[in-house]
Amino acid sequence: MSSMSKMLKDDSARRDAISLHDRSILVEAGAGSGKTAVMAGRIAAMLAEGVAPCSIAAVTFTELAASELLSRVREFVADLSSGHIAAELRVALPDGLSQAHRGNLAAASAAIDEITCSTIHGFCQRLIKPYPVEADIDPGAGVMDRNQADLAFIEIVEAWLRERLSGGQGGILAEMVLHSPGETVALIHKIAENLRRRRTLAAPPVSPLAGHLTAFRQATADFAAALDGTAAVEPETVMIVERLTEMATALANGPDPATPTGLVRLLTSRPHPDLCTKSGTFASYRKKGKWAAAAKQSGLSKADGDRLNDAAEAHYTACCDAWVALVQAAAGHALAALIEEARPIMERYRDHKRASAQLDFDDLIFAARDLLRDHDDVRSALGQRFAHVLVDEFQDTDPLQTEIFWRLCGEPVDDDNDWDRIPNPAGRALPGRRSQAGDLSLSRRRRRRLCPGARRLSRPGPRQPAVDLDQFPLLRLDSDLRQRALRGRALGRWTAGLHRPRSVS
Ligand SMILES: Nc1ncnc2c1ncn2[C@@H]1O[C@H](COP(=O)(O)OP(=O)(O)O)[C@@H](O)[C@H]1O
Numbered sequence: 001m002s003s004m005s006k007m008l009k010d011d012s013a014r015r016d017a018i019s020l021h022d023r024s025i026l027v028e029a030g031a032g033s034g035k036t037a038v039m040a041g042r043i044a045a046m047l048a049e050g051v052a053p054c055s056i057a058a059v060t061f062t063e064l065a066a067s068e069l070l071s072r073v074r075e076f077v078a079d080l081s082s083g084h085i086a087a088e089l090r091v092a093l094p095d096g097l098s099q100a101h102r103g104n105l106a107a108a109s110a111a112i113d114e115i116t117c118s119t120i121h122g123f124c125q126r127l128i129k130p131y132p133v134e135a136d137i138d139p140g141a142g143v144m145d146r147n148q149a150d151l152a153f154i155e156i157v158e159a160w161l162r163e164r165l166s167g168g169q170g171g172i173l174a175e176m177v178l179h180s181p182g183e184t185v186a187l188i189h190k191i192a193e194n195l196r197r198r199r200t201l202a203a204p205p206v207s208p209l210a211g212h213l214t215a216f217r218q219a220t221a222d223f224a225a226a227l228d229g230t231a232a233v234e235p236e237t238v239m240i241v242e243r244l245t246e247m248a249t250a251l252a253n254g255p256d257p258a259t260p261t262g263l264v265r266l267l268t269s270r271p272h273p274d275l276c277t278k279s280g281t282f283a284s285y286r287k288k289g290k291w292a293a294a295a296k297q298s299g300l301s302k303a304d305g306d307r308l309n310d311a312a313e314a315h316y317t318a319c320c321d322a323w324v325a326l327v328q329a330a331a332g333h334a335l336a337a338l339i340e341e342a343r344p345i346m347e348r349y350r351d352h353k354r355a356s357a358q359l360d361f362d363d364l365i366f367a368a369r370d371l372l373r374d375h376d377d378v379r380s381a382l383g384q385r386f387a388h389v390l391v392d393e394f395q396d397t398d399p400l401q402t403e404i405f406w407r408l409c410g411e412p413v414d415d416d417n418d419w420d421r422i423p424n425p426a427g428r429a430l431p432g433r434r435s436q437a438g439d440l441s442l443s444r445r446r447r448r449r450l451c452p453g454a455r456r457l458s459r460p461g462p463r464q465p466a467v468d469l470d471q472f473p474l475l476r477l478d479s480d481l482r483q484r485a486l487r488g489r490a491l492g493r494w495t496a497g498l499h500r501p502r503s504v505s
């Protein structure tokens, strides 16, 4: 008996994942725990039950994984048809196969290629291809691969930058390039790339600069006033207040921050060097001893010195915080302005693709999502066509991908077009089974559990799951089959080593 045919502690989860086809499932497991094998097994078991290969879609993370998955299905089907049950399937088929199962597999084996097995991009292409009108795509358009698209996009960004900067048009971009060309060009590339990936990208909300300017000026004035009223004089703190006041005056006399020049000036202002550490940030305020000495000199108690120190420290911190908030707000304004300036790049890129009759990967994803969202007849036709959808390495942090599967495999309630509510309401198809015969199987890596507090603290951002999977029937695989296989091999080598001397002697 090989080590692989021994019982695994998660065998019952494996059995269910392979053989229960009347519901959607979520398989969660570590790397090397057999997720892909379970998925291939589930497909083979469906075929044995007579599911038509063309109604199965399996989506993988890479092209390589897609071809690997399909060849595993092919192997399983070939094995099963010849009466052999692969180790990975034994748990789900303890009594072997019936005659009917074998007949189904024989029929399926000639049509394995009808299984749609590809990456999300390939899958989206399949979804939209029969519906060019509804998907609003050129039926003759080719698909650019990632490199082609990236190169074309970079060229467009650079051409736009050249034009934009040669016309003497001014604006925040020109102003920033004047100040630091390399960094600004890199930032524009980054912004353009983000606009490309997230078409609805908007700058985070910004707070008016005037309020921040006033707050900083007020904080320095308060500090100065507080110092004026003390009975003791601490010279280093006097110097700090002078420097802060100079900074406030420079701001007041500088160009209007509502203009590009003023904004860039603000953005590139630094605290006075006398107030900074080597890294250019505000030094912390450590004057307890100095205040004690100053208090003594003025005939005050040590407690008075401590109180003065605490009060000065609070003022200093308020000034530093107001400054940092001001510069951050300026950065927010600059970013928002740059995002708006860079938007025409997207138009150019769209024009370029249209003129050369090409789609990029993002077009495929967006077109498929829009098609499923905006055409209910198409959505239900595709839902019937792909009645069994399996997703390996499901990226639950990718909202578009999730939305595509939810719309395809779920049933919307009434005319509610809010896809992320599909799995929640009672009586809905997802996460159990949908009303017509159909199911969605997801496999994903196990993620480290966040404690509830950490979950609340972590801000919702693009890396947060796009949808709550908690209601999905969850099957957990926790055996480490790669380790097991390695250990088996190592043990074999070790025993071979033990035997060799004897066999030699
Ligand atoms: N039930 C099983 N019994 C024996 N070997 C298995 C089983 N499931 C998977 N394996 C083997 O374990 C290895 C890892 O499986 P794989 O499906 O690629 O894992 P994952 O997709 O989780 O990384 C493969 O060599 C596979 O053949």
Ligand SMILES: [Mg+2]
Residues within 6 Å of the ligand: 035, 036, 392
């Ligand atoms: Mg895998």
